[in-house]
Amino acid sequence: MFKTVSLALVLSMAVPLLTGCWDRLELEERAVVLGVSIDVAGEEAEAEESEVSHVEGSLPLPDHAMVRVGVQIALPGRIPLGPGESGGGKGDSSQTVWVIDVVGHSIDDAFMNLQQQVSSKLFFGHLRVIVISEALARRGMDNVNDYFRRNAEVRRMAWMIVSKGKALDLMKAAPKLERVPTLYLMSTLDEGVKLGKFPEDYIGIYWSHSSKKGQEGFLPYVQMKKEQNVEVSGLAYFRSDKMVGATQPIEIAGYLGLKGINPAGYRSFINVANNSFVSAATQRRSSIKLEIRNGVPHFRIEVALEVNIEEKIKQEAHITPEVIRLIQQKQEKNSTLFYENMLKKTQEKGSDIFGFGERVRAKKPGYWNSEIKTKEAWQRMYKDVTFDIVVAVNVRRIGAKAL
Amino acid sequence: MEEKRQITAIQTAAIIVSTIIGVGVLPLPLFAVRAGDSAAPLVTLLGMLLAICGLALIAWLGMRFPNQSIIQYSEAIIGKIPAWLGSLLIIVFFAVLTSLAAREFGEVVVTSVLKRTPVEVTVIVMLLLAAISTRKNITTFAYLHHFYFPLLLFPGILIVFLSLKNADVINLQPAFTTGSPGIWAGVLTIAALFQGSFILTMVIPAMRRPERAMIASMGGLALAGGLYVAIVAAAVSVFGAEEIKKLLWPTLELAKATSLPANVLERLDAAFLAVWVTAVFTTLLSSHFLTVRATAHLFRMDDHKLFSFFLLPVVFVMAMLPQNIVQMYDIIEIVGRFGLSITILYPGLLLLISIFRKKRGDVS
Numbered sequence: 001m002f003k004t005v006s007l008a009l010v011l012s013m014a015v016p017l018l019t020g021c022w023d024r025l026e027l028e029e030r031a032v033v034l035g036v037s038i039d040v041a042g043e044e045a046e047a048e049e050s051e052v053s054h055v056e057g058s059l060p061l062p063d064h065a066m067v068r069v070g071v072q073i074a075l076p077g078r079i080p081l082g083p084g085e086s087g088g089g090k091g092d093s094s095q096t097v098w099v100i101d102v103v104g105h106s107i108d109d110a111f112m113n114l115q116q117q118v119s120s121k122l123f124f125g126h127l128r129v130i131v132i133s134e135a136l137a138r139r140g141m142d143n144v145n146d147y148f149r150r151n152a153e154v155r156r157m158a159w160m161i162v163s164k165g166k167a168l169d170l171m172k173a174a175p176k177l178e179r180v181p182t183l184y185l186m187s188t189l190d191e192g193v194k195l196g197k198f199p200e201d202y203i204g205i206y207w208s209h210s211s212k213k214g215q216e217g218f219l220p221y222v223q224m225k226k227e228q229n230v231e232v233s234g235l236a237y238f239r240s241d242k243m244v245g246a247t248q249p250i251e252i253a254g255y256l257g258l259k260g261i262n263p264a265g266y267r268s269f270i271n272v273a274n275n276s277f278v279s280a281a282t283q284r285r286s287s288i289k290l291e292i293r294n295g296v297p298h299f300r301i302e303v304a305l306e307v308n309i310e311e312k313i314k315q316e317a318h319i320t321p322e323v324i325r326l327i328q329q330k331q332e333k334n335s336t337l338f339y340e341n342m343l344k345k346t347q348e349k350g351s352d353i354f355g356f357g358e359r360v361r362a363k364k365p366g367y368w369n370s371e372i373k374t375k376e377a378w379q380r381m382y383k384d385v386t387f388d389i390v391v392a393v394n395v396r397r398i399g400a401k402a403l
Numbered sequence: 404m405e406e407k408r409q410i411t412a413i414q415t416a417a418i419i420v421s422t423i424i425g426v427g428v429l430p431l432p433l434f435a436v437r438a439g440d441s442a443a444p445l446v447t448l449l450g451m452l453l454a455i456c457g458l459a460l461i462a463w464l465g466m467r468f469p470n471q472s473i474i475q476y477s478e479a480i481i482g483k484i485p486a487w488l489g490s491l492l493i494i495v496f497f498a499v500l501t502s503l504a505a506r507e508f509g510e511v512v513v514t515s516v517l518k519r520t521p522v523e524v525t526v527i528v529m530l531l532l533a534a535i536s537t538r539k540n541i542t543t544f545a546y547l548h549h550f551y552f553p554l555l556l557f558p559g560i561l562i563v564f565l566s567l568k569n570a571d572v573i574n575l576q577p578a579f580t581t582g583s584p585g586i587w588a589g590v591l592t593i594a595a596l597f598q599g600s601f602i603l604t605m606v607i608p609a610m611r612r613p614e615r616a617m618i619a620s621m622g623g624l625a626l627a628g629g630l631y632v633a634i635v636a637a638a639v640s641v642f643g644a645e646e647i648k649k650l651l652w653p654t655l656e657l658a659k660a661t662s663l664p665a666n667v668l669e670r671l672d673a674a675f676l677a678v679w680v681t682a683v684f685t686t687l688l689s690s691h692f693l694t695v696r697a698t699a700h701l702f703r704m705d706d707h708k709l710f711s712f713f714l715l716p717v718v719f720v721m722a723m724l725p726q727n728i729v730q731m732y733d734i735i736e737i738v739g740r741f742g743l744s745i746t747i748l749y750p751g752l753l754l755l756i757s758i759f760r761k762k763r764g765d766v767s
Binding site: 007010013014022023149152155156157202204205207208211212213355358359361362363365 | 441514515516517518519520524528531532535569573574576577641642643645646648649650656659660662669670
C-alpha cells in the first residue's frame with residue numbers, strides 16, 4: 001500500500017515536468033519569420049538605432065559596420081489555407097505578411113532591436129529564404145553564417161540568396177503567383193532545381209562547400225524584375241566568406257555541365273549551314289580525371305551532352321544526318337570554349353566553386369599534404385591549375401516536325 | 404539472492420545495443436573528425452574494435468564465473484581489500500558516467516528544444532525516470548531494453564539511409580589517415596562511448612545460458628558499433644570533415660538536413676530527438692542500474708532497490724558540477740578515457756590473474 005502511494009506521489013511530481021509545458025508558447029504568441037533580408041546599412045543607421053544591446057560607456061559597440069535586417073512575419077489567420085479562397089497576391093505583400101526592417105551592429109543585435117519592437121517571440125523554425133544584398137556579400141558573410149549556424153531553429157534546407165541591389169525590396173515584393181512572397185522566392189529556386197536550371201544549393205550545402213579546404217561556396221544571384229518577379233541571374237561565387245563575382249545566367253549551365261548534374265535545362269544557339277538552330281540539352285554526364293603535371297594539378301574533364309533540336313530560325317536547310325553532324329561538331333567546339341572561359345573566370349578570382357581542390361585532397365593526399373594543406377594555399381594554387389576539356393554532343397530528337 | 408535465470412542471448416544483445424546507443428551519438432562525428440578528418444569512419448571502427456576487446460574480456464570473465472558479477476568474483480581473484488578498491492572505482496565511475504550523460508542530455512534539450520526549461524529540471528526528470536525503473540529486478544530490466552531496442556535501431560538506420568541522398572564519396576577520401584598523433588586520442592574517446600556495455604557483467608549471472616554471453620555481447624556490440632560507423636560515414640559524406648568541425652552535434656544536423664521522401668517531413672530532427680530521448684533513457688537506466696547493483700553487491704545486500712534513490716542526489720549534484728558546455732565536453736573526454744582503464748584494463752588484469760591462479764566459479 002505504502003509503495004503504491006509513494007510511487008503515485010513520485011509520478012505525480014514527474015508528470016507536470018514531463019509534459020514540456022514550461023516552454024508552452026501559443027501559436028498567436030509566436031512571430032513566425034518566413035524570410036529575412038540583410039543589407040548594408042547607410043550613414044543614417046546610427047541615429048535610427050536605439051540602445052538595446054549596448055549602451056554608451058558600459059557596454060561598448062563592436063567594431064563592425066552596421067546592417068539593416070528586414071523580416072517577413074506571417075500574420076496568423078491571414079494566410080488562407082486550402083483552395084476555397086481566391087489565390088494570388090492582392091498587389092502588395094501586406095495582405096499575408098508583415099514586413100519590418102531594423103538596423104543593428106550585428107545580425108543578433110538587429111534581431112534584438114526587432115524583438116524590442118515586436119510583441120511576440122521571434123521564431124525561426126519556418127525560415128525559408130535569407131536574402132543577402134550583394135554589397136553585404138562582398139563585405140563578408142562570416143557574421144551572417146555564424147548567427148544562422150548557431151541558431152538551432154534554422155533549417156539547413158532553407159535557401160540563402162544574393163540579390164543584385166537592395167535585399168529588402170525582395171521582402172516587400174508581392175508576386176502574383178503565391179500568397180506568401182517568400183514562398184514564391186523559394187519555389188522559384190526549387191522549380192529551378194527540378195527544371196535543371198539551378199543546382200541544389202541550400203544554405204547547408206553552401207556552408208559545407210565554403211568550409212571545405214578545396215572548394216568555395218556559391219549562392220544563387222537574383223534580380224527583381226519589373227513585375228515583381230524574380231530572375232535567377234547567375235551564381236554569386238565566393239572566396240572564403242567574401243563574394244568575388246557573379247556569373248551570367250547561362251553560365252549556371254556551365255557549372256551544371258561540368259559537374260554533370262541532371263536534368264539538363266538550358267538551350268543554346270548553334271549557327272551552321274547558314275541557319276541557326278536552338279538545341280536543348282536533356283542529359284549531362286561528366287567525368288573528371290586528375291593527374292599532377294609539372295608539380296601542378298591537371299584535370300581532364302569529359303562532358304557528354306544529349307541534346308534535342310528545338311527550333312530553327314530560317315526555313316531552308318533541312319535537318320539531314322549531315323546537318324546533325326555539323327550541329328554536333330559546332331556545339332562541341334562552342335561548349336569547350338564556353339567551359340574554358342568559365343573556368344578561367346573563376347580561376348582569376350581564385351574561387352574554386354567546382355571543388356577541384358577537394359579532388360586533389362581526396363585522390364592525391366600525399367601531394368595535398370606536402371604542397372597545399374590549407375584553404376588559402378589552394379586559393380592561390382587554383383589560379384595555376386590546367387584543364388583539358390573534351391565535349392561530346394549527341395543530337396537525339398528533333399521534335400514533331402519532320403524537316 | 405538467487406534470482407531466476409531468465410535472460411536469453413538475444414535479450415543480452417539487445418541490452419548491449421540499447422545501452423551503448425545513447426547521448427553520445429550526437430557529438431560522435433565531431434569526436435571522430437577531430438581525430439581523423441576524412442578518415443573518421445576508420446577512427447570509429449578502431450574505437451569499436453578496442454571496445455570489442457574490452458567487452459570480450461568481461462564476457463570471458465563472466466563465463467568463468469557464471470554465477471557472479473565482477474564485484475563478487477574480483478574478491479575471489481585478487482583478495483578482499485584490492486577487490487573492494489576496484490569495485491569502489493567501478494561504482495564511482497559509473498555514477499559519474501550517469502551524471503555526465505544526464506547533463507549532456509539536459510544541455511542538448513535546452514539548446515535545441517526546450518529553451519526556457521531550466522537544465523536542472525530536464526536532468527532531474529530523466530534521472531528520476533531512470534531511478535524508478537532501476538527498482539525492478541533484472542528480468543524486468545532486460546524486458547525494458549528488449550522493448551525499446553527496435554525503436555532505437557531502426558530510426559537510426561533510416562536516418563542514415565535517407566541522408567545518403569545528399570552524400571558525396573569524395574568527402575570520405577582519403578579513407579586512411581597519415582597517422583596524425585591525435586588519432587589515438589580520438590580512438591580512445593570513441594571507445595569510451597561504448598563503455599556502457601560493461602553492464603554485461605551484471606547480466607551474465609541472470610542469463611539462462613551464460614556460455615552464450617560471448618556471442619551475444621559480440622553481436623550486440625557489432626550492431627551498435629556498425630550503426631556508429633554508419634552514422635559517422637553518413638555525416639562525413641554529407642557535410643565534409645571541415646563542416647563537421649564547426650558543428651557541436653553533427654548527428655542532429657544530419658537529421659535536420661534529411662527529409663522524408665515526398666515532403667512528408669521536411670526535417671527529421673524533431674522525430675530524431677524523440678527517438679534519442681528513449682535512447683538516453685535506456686543508457687541512463689543501464690548505467691544507474693549498474694551503479695546501484697554494484698553497490699548492493701559490494702555491501703552483500705540481496706536487494707538493490709534501496710540504492711536507486713539513495714544514490715540519486717549524489718548523481719544529480721555531480722551532473723550540475725560542470726560550469727558550461729565546453730567544460731562539460733572536456734570532462735566527458737577525460738573521464739571517458741580514464742574510464743577505459745576501469746572497463747578494459749581492470750577486467751584484463753583480473754582475467755590474467757584468474758587464469759594464472761586457476762580460479763573458476765562453480766558451474767551450477
